[in-house]
Amino acid sequence: MREILRITNLHTYFFTPEGIVRANYGVDLSVWEGEVLGLMGESGCGKTVLAYSILRLQQPGKIVEGSIFFDGRELTRLTEKEMEKIRGKEIALVPQDPAASLNPVFTIGEQLREIVRVRNNERSLWDELKSAFKRGSKYHEDEIVKLLEEVGIASPQQRMKNYPHELSGGMKQRILIAMALLARPKLIIADEPTTALDVTIQAQILQLFKKLKGKTTILLITHDPGVAVEICDRVAVMYAGKIIELADTSSLLKNPLHPYTQGLFSSLSFSRKTYLPFIEGEVPDLIHFPQGCSFHPRCPKKKPICLIEEPPIIKFRNRWVKCHLY
Amino acid sequence: MNIGKITNIAPTGRFGLAILLIFTTLAIFAPIIAPHDPFAPGRPFLPPSPEHPLGTNDIGQDIFSELLYGARISLLTGFLAAFVSVVIGTLVGITAGYRGGLIDEILMGLTDVMLIIPGLPLMIILAAYLKPSFWNIVIIIGLLWWPGTARVVRSQVLSLREAGYVEASRIMGAGDRWIILNHILPNVMPIVLAKFNLAVAGAMLTEASLSFLGLGDPMAKSWGMMLHYAFSRGGFINGLWWWYLPPGLCIALCVLGFTLLSFSFEEKTDPRLKRILER
DSSP states (O other): OOEEEEEEEEEEEEEETTEEEEEEEEEEEEEETTOEEEEEOOTTSSHHHHHHHHTTOOTTSEEEEEEEEETTEEGGGSOHHHHHHHBTTTEEEEOSOTTTTSOTTSOHHHHHHHHHHHHTTOOSHHHHHHHHHOTTSOOSHHHHHHHHHHTTOSSHHHHHTSOGGGSOHHHHHHHHHHHHHHTOOSEEEEESTTTTSOHHHHHHHHHHHHHHBTTBEEEEEESOHHHHHHHOSEEEEEETTEEEEEEEHHHHHHOOOSHHHHHHHHTTSOOTTSOOOOOOSOOOOSSSOOSSSTTGGGOTTOOGGGGTSOOOOEEOSSSEEOOTTO | OOTTOGGGSOHHHHHHHHHHHHHHHHHHTHHHHOSSOTTOOOSTTOOOOSSSTTOBOTTOOBHHHHHHHHHHHHHHHHHHHHHHHHHHHHHHHHHHHHHOHHHHHHHHHHHHHHHHSOHHHHHHHHHHHSOOOHHHHHHHHHHHHHHHHHHHHHHHHHHHHTOHHHHHHHHTTOOHHHHIIIIIHHHHHHHHHHHHHHHHHHHHHHHHHHHHTTOSOTTSOOHHHHHHHHHHTTTTTTTOHHHHHHHHHHHHHHHHHHHHHHHHHHHHHOHHHHHHHHO
16 A cells, blocks of 8 residues: 655644644654545644645644655645645545535536636636636536535536525535545545534435545544544544554554543443543643643543653554553 | 626615616617707707707707717716726725735725825816816726725625635635635625726716816716806806706716615625615
């Protein structure tokens, strides 16, 4: 298997009047071609910033250090124009909020055609004017219809004439997934694709992702351990801007190593007779990190060294963990 | 986007549209409808008669024919000047709102300066220095009417810039120009249209004021020029109402038409306005 994306020591900071927010504080991550990699973590741990950093859309944040190696290119060194050709075409992102991500004044069909035009690199002023004024006319219609059927939209021709407000949340999410697929990207980043949906629709969308598995590489961002376990080949756990554990799904589920991961999964598989276990405390504020391991204030197994020294990331039987316990 | 659907706009807007359609038709078919050549002299100071429905002026030109031909100049000046101002305003507004930062500061500073300068005196000075001609009037009005549009467009673009679908299309690899043409512009169009209507009304009024003050093109027959001659050549003093009343009424009606139409457009773009107006 080929490594399609390698992130090494990525630091993305936000410089605010209150201080420097270290949203990504030395992230190391590899994505293999064809796999579904889960990126799991609490809200505010830097998952979305990581996704946007990969696309170089982390503004107003800055990539201070580190490299993003994608398919033979170093993304942090590319110009904005070169990045525009990578976004969507090679790395597509399914955004978090399907309702906000569709333009309310255009029909679904018009917006899908727009993606085809971007994909086909029709970027001269003339092409862009054509797209702006001829969005109603048919363009690569068969391909779009086929794709919509693939993502489970019934009567696609009809739906393409609808405006976003005429569709349900689940349908909008399917449309966005179709948009991401339309450009046939090498990597799809799905940023919490099920968060804005209710549970039954979530299950349907997860089924859809399962169907996509193997056809394309997916980086699935989620805060839900259940979702991660359901569809991912490997799962990376993120905490306070760092990857703290990375393993294949089954071994992570059977035997989580990091106390944080243990906490996450214990809240997933609790028995009904007891209280829901949870991890005490809060995610550290990303401006003032605790010294040593950033998890130590909440860690039930902390040792004296955890307070002073940051643990290195160590390989432990084909998996990685960042903890002094091992 | 079907803001143009006549059935969709409020009754007041339809009334405004009707007024404008009538005047536009009259202007377009002026040579056919007009009973006389508006420039041909004849017997002066005739009262209304079947031969001259609105009498004649001081050099015996038929006032009704003048009125019809005046509609052409007045409406055309209004449209062209409004077009110039709305194009400038939209460009400035989108650039300032989308780019932000220093460019925004500079452009909005300029807009504020333009807003602060009293418009009419400046226009009078400009009109007096430049040769009074049709195109100069258009350009002067156009150059002074854009700040309002620029401000409104900018504030709209500020919120559009952060919209989820703008981000989504950037994620899909769209560049700035693409986003402006495909997402920002279509979303500010309704506002620009409403502003355009108001600008036409304003431009027509300004043209009439300048012409009335004698700063219009003396060779062109506009309603403002008619008022100017009616005033300076004894129409008002002698109470020749058929000379000064019709052009005044025409200006008022056209401005009313554009204003009503503009209100109904604004109402469509912002439904909250409707409730405020009904209250």
